[in-house]
Amino acid sequence: MGGSIIIALGNAEFAHSVEKVLIRYGFTVSAVCTTAAGALLEISQTDSGLVITEDFMPDMHCSEFAEYLPKYFEMLLLEKAGHVGELENGRMVLQRPVKVADLVNTVSMMLTQLERQKKRDKKKPAPRSWKEKNYIDNAKMLLMERHQMSEEEAFRYIQKSSMDSGTNMAETAQMILMLMIE
Template sequence: MFGATVIIASADSNFRQMVKSAVKNLDYIVVGECADGPTALKMARNFQPDMFIIDDHLIGVPGREIAKILSFDRQCAVVLAMEFEIDKLDEFLGEMGVVGVVIKPLEEEQLIMTVQVTEHNYQRIKELEKEIESLKDALETRKLVEKAKGILMESLGISEKEAFRKIQKQSMDKRISMRAVAEAIILAYDVNQKK
């Protein structure tokens, strides 16, 4: 991803230098480096990078904890560099959310591939989350329109088709969404019921 921003977090300056060199080959822009967990979180919130590459060995807080927070907050794509621990792998994967993992000692090609795959997966997940929100919104709108149609059918003694057309016409005439019209009908009905 050309021009993407990245923050590198590691207590090891050699690790940070190696990662910086690798991501420059991907045309990433390193906007920050740090050695400890609390600073890593502050930098993530202040700089809002596209990618965060974290060594598990940080001062103060393990990198995996920072990776977990960033992953669940969906702040950015996250790659975690760690030693391979087969006995903890299932527990680790269950807790991590969406994080690319690269095993230490790092090899530049492995890191570059992991960064690219993680960025792709992160973008895909963000797209899917937007689609889910859109579908939820459409479903909620449909429910409200159905409820408003029912109110109009009952109170005006009209057919479902006529009720829908009334909502649709009101929406077009006032240049507001059908959802807003439906909400207004429901609100007016509720107010009248309380009188």
Template sequence: MVNVVVLFPKQEIARNIRNLLVRNGFDVIGVCVTGAQVMQRMESQEEGLVICGYKYADMIYTELREYLPRDVHMLLVASQAHLEDCMYENVSCLPMPLKAHELVEKVREIVSEISFAQKKKKHKPKQRTREELELLDEVKSLLMQNNRISEEEAHSYIQRRSMNSGVGLIEMAKMIKESLIYHND
């Protein structure tokens, strides 16, 4: 679920937008009137969406964009004159006057992009440390010497044992190394 925060200097406008979004199935975690409130809401979030106007009591949207985490997207709702200057990464724009169906569709589009990025990041293979890579190479080398097999076969053996036992690859490599060293002593 993508968390959404609504920021407009007038509380009534922010609440109306929140109500529209909630009725359309979005998870709105906050209604704010200052940039500082948004930063507080989003500080623990790696990703999300801030729907906002151009100017607030304590800053304008460009300052807020600089303070937010890189993967938090922003949907700027402003007059056409303000939107012409908007060329920031992760900032989308909608012109005023705002039409409800356009807002809902634009939010749906941005939330889909964020969700897709979350899934992609989740399925990205974990980067191994240098020590872990050295351990894998050492265990493969031991297996190759002891069993007279190729490096691919040794790697496949470690993977197969890891999957069959439900243990991570590195943990399995440690276990194999211990057993090989124990048997050779």
């Protein structure tokens, strides 16, 4: 399962016992820290994962800690009070004392969801820049003007030409502009 697991708990003994449980069930723990600042340093060296922490770290509250997390990092809170599975401000919560099965299943579920989210985001095309949009709009206008096409027909023409030539739409629009203006 992808993604780093970073344990950030104020009590080092408890943190290492959580680490041992996760390792026993096949997870890889990247780091164990006793401060949020130490965890953030570890997080900055990876692209995705899960941080297991508690409400109040010695140097930072979990809500502040969560603000510093990058996009592909999730937070699992181990709280002394609360309900298993309760979502608190977008964070998953497990009540302490933590049951091994709950910890293992929750970590597995969160890492799986994180991987799915990353895959979905990779499939999304990057948004077009202003320059690319401008090329496409200008090519559409020129096609509409010179060949009496509707806006939809002009767009489809650029789209089809793009697919036929194996270039992106902005490059195709740029080629159309260069050919038609000269």
